[in-house]
């Protein structure tokens with residue numbers, strides 16, 4: 119038996135923490151003392167290490183908390199020969215509290231040559247700027263009043279960060295096709311859009327609309343988010359593609375995909391009857407395979423719509439674009455680089471996974487990276503449901519069994535404090551996928567398949583009226599507690615004990631067993647102070663019975679139950695799974 123750790127419960131909400139931080143800043147420190155305030159109060163453990171321009175999220179800077187990103191318009195020339203970009207970004211921000219500085223994120227590899235500020239109704243106002251350490255500080259000559267709409271025009275350019283290992287270590291990928299054409303993509307989920315444009319690099323704020331006016335040399339084509347408004351050929355051999363999305367969008371989802379693409383047009387009828395464009399931008403050499411893949415991709419779409427509700431961005435399009443890296447869930451233009459391979463359960467898992475993020479990530483977005491399991495864990499479980507739908511329960515359990523081996527659970531799945539992407543990557547790692555998915559698997563054991571699907575549907579669309587909206591009204595931020603609330607609403611049960619153990623404590627439950635006289639005693643070991651009344655299935659002679667463990671304890675007659683197998687279908691996420699299965703009478707599972 120291991121040392122009992124105290125049970126950790128749900129944590130204070132972001133807003134409480136941010137409120138505290140804001141008051142501290144106002145009362146005890148100037149902004150240059152930000153680091154000191156954080157350390158002194160223990161709000162951030164290591165923000166020397168986390169939060170730079172190559173990171174994303176974490177504690178939201180109080181200056182950035184005082185404005186809301188409305189609109190981003192990027193007018194950029196992409197220069198493959200020099201692997202550089204040049205142009206401007208026009209940002210419209212709404213001031214929500216009086217603001218003496220507009221603080222933006224922009225990687226220091228890019229050089230800012232000019233910043234111009236104007237306030238709607240007032241016009242142009244003088245300003246200074248300082249671009250240092252990945253931050254673009256814009257100082258207006260007057261205090262910007264609450265509710266003012268401010269336009270910030272930033273002229274900039276340079277060689278943006280090259281992706282070291284896209285899509286995991288992001289940046290620009292400057293690749294080439296077989297016949298030597300430039301093939302360029304962006305991926306920066308972990309680093310944030312500030313690697314190539316000024317923005318507020320925090321998951322809690324989305325631009326409401328984005329316009330991309332991207333110029334590339336012929337014969338290159340730009341595939342991006344939303345709708346193509348125009349493409350204009352210029353006499354100098356360049357073409358400007360104007361893409362627009364009118365849906366709120368996370369900064370990391372704003373994506374460029376540039377290559378000699380062929381545009382394969384297709385249509386899809388959504389579950390609500392909306393007919394939308396369903397397009398694939400493929401390299402010429404992949405055209406045939408891309409055309410052949412479209413029917414399967416549409417089956418993936420139908421699966422998600424049936425379980426979760428309508429595809430959220432159907433007023434614009436669903437797009438897939440071939441990329442030199444594996445893939446990324448860029449909103450309405452999914453990056454696809456899986457080379458049309460099928461996974462062990464007979465379907466293109468990469469496309470299926472990235473498409474799932476249109477609901478888990480793009481429709482419902484974690485307001486802090488510490489809730490990242492809501493994106494990845496839910497997507498991973500959707501894939502396992504798809505394996506079940508295609509191939510039955512054997513495939514379902516096989517997929518769960520394979521994923522179980524990848525769970526580490528060395529840290530809590532949901533950290534106590536706001537977390538940057540890097541912190542999540544370092545500490546939680548792949549648990550956001552596999553522990554997240556296994557939590558849903560064990561939850562299904564408790565509440566049944568019908569309710570788990572209902573939970574997923576209601577978490578995607580809390581209100582059935584939202585399912586009929588076309589203009590992004592259903593897009594929302596959520597945290598882990600919102601998911602728990604949905605489970606409680608759907609089931610009418612309070613399962614806080616379940617979520618406390620699995621989400622807010624790192625050690626997995628252990629099933630401790632011992633023989634005492636004629637008794638076979640089974641007990642759940644969980645962190646001290648947690649309760650864990652997880653019922654247990656026991657198989658004897660091919661017959662499975664479920665036993666309540668309301669006090670976390672079960673006593674069986676040892677002789678009667680000799681040879682029994684505990685949790686024979688592996689429903690319960692617990693420590694030492696494989697040792698337990700092979701050793702039902704063992705006293706030590708280490």
Ligand SMILES: [Zn+2]
Nearest residue numbers: 471475494497
């Ligand atoms: Zn994912």
